[in-house]
């Protein structure tokens with residue numbers, strides 16, 4: 001296996017709205033879509049569609065959503081040995097996409113909140129054969145910390161996408177990861193620093209390097225991506241596109257970056273590919289439904 005994603009899965013309930021209702025108000029929305037989502041699952045699917053061998057370690061509920069989630073992993077060629085059934089509801093994410101293509105998301109973690117360090121131990125033999133562990137913050141923080149320690153102990157690179165923003169995240173417990181990939185608001189929350197301008201973002205990212213991180217990769221939406229590491233400070237521009245729905249674009253970026261960095265070991269090249277892949281995803285509706293296959297992506301950048 002190339003990649004172990006230890007993280008979340010959700011059922012995305014996506015409403016395309018004209019505006020959010022006020023307290024006590026009912027408004028009609030023009031469209032709705034049901035999809036497979038969750039930051040962990042999205043990143044796993046993007047990497048798998050590009051050709052990585054991916055193992056998913058996650059918990060689904062014992063409801064009607066669970067079978068569909070497992071079947072979706074299987075359709076995408078993802079190993080589901082450690083997709084664990086749990087006496088809980090599946091994670092769900094009501095999502096609201098406004099006419100400007102921007103999204104607001106509520107997550108209910110459900111079974112994801114029950115993914116424990118013991119689940120990592122149960123999958124230890126298989127995870128230890130992977131080249132990269134990919135993590136996000138829709139599972140308990142203790143499990144995230146344990147997975148990072150596991151990666152360090154076994155000499156496996158670890159990517160932590162600190163999303164959604166978690167004020168309780170202890171930088172001292174995550175600084176050993178190989179790649180740390182906040183967006184600008186997560187960076188601001190974690191550092192307590194402003195991120196309005198690119199120099200602001202640079203300053204904030206450099207404080208994470210000073211705190212012991214190796215590669216800080218800040219995703220900046222339309223402003224591109226900033227990579228800082230020892231001796232590296234590189235701003236890569238975004239690929240300009242007409243956005244239709246930005247939901248899951250960050251996950252498309254992480255999944256694609258994970259695929260290419262495992263395949264090539266070339267961080268700059270992987271960031272450039274991830275920029276293009278994420279940009280393509282915002283031109284289509286939905287989360288995983290907007291992720292290109294390897295063949296589709298090859299056509300885009302050939």
Ligand code: RIB
Pocket residue numbers: 010011012036037038039042092093105107138247248249250251287
């Ligand atoms: O990043 C987008 C994802 O966030 C959605 O798929 C939703 O499930 C939430 O986890």
